[in-house]
Amino acid sequence: MTTVLTMPQARIAGVGTAVSPDAYSQEEVLDAFAITDPRIRSLFLNSAIQRRHLTLPPLGADGRRVQESQGELLSKHKTMAVAMGARALQACLKNIGADISDVRHLCCVTSTGFLTPGLSALLINELGLDQHCSRSDIVGMGCNAGLNALNVATGWSMAHPDELAIVLCAEACSAAYVFDSTMRTAVVNSLFGDGAAAVALRSEPSENTVPGPRILGFASRIITEALDAMRYEWDENAGKFSFFLDPDIPYVVGMNAEEVVDRLLRAAGLRRSDVRHWLVHSGGKKVIDAVTVNLGLTRYDVRHTTGVLRDYGNVSSASFLFSYERLQEERVAETGDYGVLMTMGPGSTIETALVQW
Template sequence: MSINKESTFISPGKRPRIVSIGTANPPCKYTQEEVAQLFGEKNPRILQFFRSGHIKTRHLYLPELVNGIIPEESNQQLIDKHFNGALELGSLAINESLAPLGLSPYDIDFFCCLSTTGFLCPGITAYIAEAMKFRNNVYRADILGMGCNAGLNGLQHVTALTHVNPGKLGLLLCVEICSAAYVYNDNLYTAVVNSLFGDGVSAALVRQNDSDTWEKGPCVVDFESHIIMEAIGAMRFELDNNKLSFYLDKDVPYVIGANVEKPINRLLGRHNLKRRDIHHWIVHSGGKKVIDAIEYNLGLTDYNMRHTLSVLKNYGNLSSASFLFSYKELKREGIIKQGDLGVSITMGPGITIETALLTW
């Protein structure tokens, strides 16, 4: 979806704006060393993933220990973990996003929720709408299975709805209880997942309203997508002992790096922009090798990616929720100026690269 395909001068104009965000994590935070210990991990090849240094801590929902070790969780326990975490963290993130605007859940007109780490029917939107007392005519959409890139796919949906309904309030909620997709075995790809992903939820409120100023947040200008179909199996769920286990191919960073210029060049080219014109880069914290590949191929630096690297260090990979955590880090710095331009990038299964152009 693009709001303006022919723009050569970027101004906020009549565009949807991200007016507030919220984030939430489980209360328990663990170092990588603590997690490896709790898993009872002794395999030196697996332990190296927990000792890489790029991730220091993660917030996780872990079960009660048995003899000092995390027990194997049943399918039902994993489903319950996802459900309970979605409601607890989803409510916290939504309330945090509503508070600065003085609004309540009753004010939300459109509600889009994303998740790849669990399946519920009714969907998360229904359970949260009931728990938080949304209006019973709120428009709802649950997007499942798109993976780490899904945050920008969901933002496309909410942006499109608010663009054609000026003044209406849209909510994007990214729910990723990644520990509900952990499997414990001696496979190296399982160790990568268990050492990389954390639990977290992020929320964004979007509306198109002339009274909202740049201080509230960026206008969403345009989107561009790119799917690398020849690598469709490089990130996927598989069944392992009747549980869903996430598989990551070792070549994922290189495939993303080799292709990331394509959607970025198309996105910026439509607006006569170059990479040097972009003030802020808001990127999914997909892992250090993925971040390095994006940096190298786009000519960016660790400074450009400092918010992404900070999220990776303190939370791990939060899947679709992570890009809003990165944006929160940028907001906290207090350096954004009126007229600044930003690009957001999310990457995930497909292999898919999603991009968005923002302006303040």
């Protein structure tokens, strides 16, 4: 008798999210920094964002928000990333009925600060994970990094059937802001919010006992001609790191979205019309519009993408998982449905994944 070996398939078992304690409307952020420039106010108020979770600088003796040093921002990042990350991880484990002791691989993602030891080590210490837990840290890849991490964790999960892997994206965007009166920083300051999300993966050799969609494949595209269109670099004048977004980013992403998505689907013998669920990174109103138009999607297709942008702003690498959580809560995904996950970030990079329930 011949024994047929079945390759284990990684499945998304569950998700959990967390945010920082304080939320502000766009008007409240403008007022907090006494911004009166009509161009900047228009940028904030026409962003399709209603509220974001932010940890603003403290008030000084003059009643104005103080300017935080780079050292203070790094300290803020560490505190917030650990706190939000721990809550998101605990929420994820609770949702799947698992315990801290069940985690065998922890892959942490962040782009809003640098930590050594990495976030994974800090969380293992904070939460009491097994000290033998396998871990990895993905730093500095930006908003697309959640899918890069999912790709890494999927490979680990397939190589370790029945073991629990966690991808954790913790983005303390409040720790990556420069507050001044320039339009360059206003574009960034009008968009990003604090957030963390954890997603659990588990592979089963044969029985589909793990709920949630199986991960079928990944496809990516780095647009090297737009390498500098999104970058995080040292600002000599401010004395701290500053994020830059080129105004042409929505068009760059939109123009390249079709190629990478079609390549992802072609590998599985599918067309765009076969995909029922689209979970696109909440990169900003113009980015979402560009992707929607170029892929021929409807407003319904990107309802969770726009909803997350409205309620949280751009929470960087965690954004697509906030959308996945909303889709999960809807309970509309049926057995056999296909879904595409899509993130965009510095490089300029487009990352995609194909899943099936």
